[in-house]
Amino acid sequence: xxxxxxxxxxxxxxxxxxxxxxxxxxxxxxxxxxxxxxxxxxxxxxxxxxxxxxxxxxxxxxxxxxxxxxxxxxxxxxxxxxxxxxxxxxxxxxxxxxxxxxxxxxxxxxxxxxxxxxxxxxxxxxxxxxxxxxxxxxxxxxxxxxxxxxxxxxxxxxxxxxxxxxxxxxxxxxxxxxxxxxxxxxxxxxxxxxxxxxxxxxxxxxxxxxxxxxxxxxxxxxxxxxxxxxxxxxx
Numbered sequence: 001x002x003x004x005x006x007x008x009x010x011x012x013x014x015x016x017x018x019x020x021x022x023x024x025x026x027x028x029x030x031x032x033x034x035x036x037x038x039x040x041x042x043x044x045x046x047x048x049x050x051x052x053x054x055x056x057x058x059x060x061x062x063x064x065x066x067x068x069x070x071x072x073x074x075x076x077x078x079x080x081x082x083x084x085x086x087x088x089x090x091x092x093x094x095x096x097x098x099x100x101x102x103x104x105x106x107x108x109x110x111x112x113x114x115x116x117x118x119x120x121x122x123x124x125x126x127x128x129x130x131x132x133x134x135x136x137x138x139x140x141x142x143x144x145x146x147x148x149x150x151x152x153x154x155x156x157x158x159x160x161x162x163x164x165x166x167x168x169x170x171x172x173x174x175x176x177x178x179x180x181x182x183x184x185x186x187x188x189x190x191x192x193x194x195x196x197x198x199x200x201x202x203x204x205x206x207x208x209x210x211x212x213x214x215x216x217x218x219x220x221x222x223x224x225x226x227x228x229x230x231x232x233x234x235x
Contacts, residue, residue: 002034003082004036006036006084007019007087009088010046011043015089036077038061040065061073067178068176078166084097111165112197113161113162113199114198115198117156118156141223143156145227150191154198191230
């Protein structure tokens, strides 16, 4: 059994190497790891860092294709039985991989979503408060709209960690090239009747100064994507 870990990277010179080292340090027993890093036309030193990393499959885009475009490239290059998406920052810990892929390994489902909110809700007071009240509200809206339109009761569609049997991804072409890639994918899988489970994952949000990229504008595109793929034929 092989796990392909796809890392889209755009201007992640400060965290990419640390993320790869953490992935390499994770023990998944008999499951082999394939680490695919897609440099999405970064303008910083991401490409130089990729060149010195060992144990990865490096791919570079000559022109920025967006997160979804990078994931599409990674999916085409993957050779594993299972695929996991991994951001190139330190918001998520690869120590959660075992929990994320376990339902698939046990044959209970074909896809898994990692939920930040099954583990704990963000706090907006005290020393450990989250600085992103607006992000949380956006997540709640996206969650409510998706569950309502698609008849589900999931708790988090926006968590980074998602795992899939690779054949599912190859059978489900995605048009999105931005952050809405995951939403289009999950909407299509739900409509196909694919078995999906949620598992709790850990999450430590970074600031915009540290490289966080998603904004309210992406949220608007995500909502449009959710509505669009409830109405359009999926083939």
